[in-house]
Each structure stands twice: as structure tokens, then as C-alpha cells.
Amino acid sequence: xxxxxxxxxxxxxxxxxxxxxxxVSRGDGRARCTLTLDDRHTNRHGMLHGGLAAVMLDNAxxxxxxxxxxxxxxxxMLTLSLTTNFLSSGRVGDTLTAEGWITGGGRKTKxxxxxxxxEDGRVVATATGVFKPMPTGSKT
Numbered sequence: 690x691x692x693x694x695x696x697x698x699x700x701x702x703x704x705x706x707x708x709x710x711x712x713v714s715r716g717d718g719r720a721r722c723t724l725t726l727d728d729r730h731t732n733r734h735g736m737l738h739g740g741l742a743a744v745m746l747d748n749a750x751x752x753x754x755x756x757x758x759x760x761x762x763x764x765x766m767l768t769l770s771l772t773t774n775f776l777s778s779g780r781v782g783d784t785l786t787a788e789g790w791i792t793g794g795g796r797k798t799k800x801x802x803x804x805x806x807x808e809d810g811r812v813v814a815t816a817t818g819v820f821k822p823m824p825t826g827s828k829t
Contacts, residue, residue, distance in 0.1 A: 713762025720752030737779030745787035753789030
């Protein structure tokens, strides 16, 4: 689970299964989701599964929205829409980082863009989404 350092590990079943780490600690309002790829993360062609790219982007973007409501990055957000564009492939051994940033919206919805990059600077995917902060205490 999350520590006081702003690094969130093993918070959800998805996070435990896939092994990514969520960082809400940098103080710039942008959350980052990081994962080093292994054979659990690939499709039948040995490349990053597109659904996993979308999961990483959704997590980084949702946590970015959360940071705009609560500095811990733990406020629940609901994804209303997510459009993902795949630009290059990820391979076993690549360390990928998804990052989100708010581009608009207000109190009830947040418009957030995201980018998934490999450590060599290659952009693997981009995304745009609309996220809704949930009422305090809500999980869905």
C-alpha cells in the first residue's frame, strides 16, 4: 500500500498482478506510473500488450486528476473516457513510464492528457481522457 513517501505499491489487485508502481510524490501535480516489462506484459508477438499501455496511462492520468483534489493522490477518480494512440512498441526489458497532466476542466470534470515513454525516450503511446472526482468516501 501507499507509504508517506508518495510511492503507491500493491494498492489494487491490478497493480499487484501487473507490478507497476505509482508515484504521486514529485510535487509538480503530475503522477507517474512505472513498469519494467517482462513476459507477463506482452502479447503473442512478444511486444507490450496494448491494454496494458492503456492501464498504465489510465492510472497515471487518474492519479494526476486526484492530485488536483487531494495532495496525497488518493482521492478516487472515475474515468469517463479514455482514448489511446499507439505509436511504437514496448519490449521485454524496457522500463516504461506513463505520465499525466491536466489540460482543462473544472471542479466536476478534469481533462487530462498522458504519454507513455520508454527510458530511451521513445514515445510508446499517448492518451486523452476525461475524469470525474468521486464524492469523498466513494469507491466507484
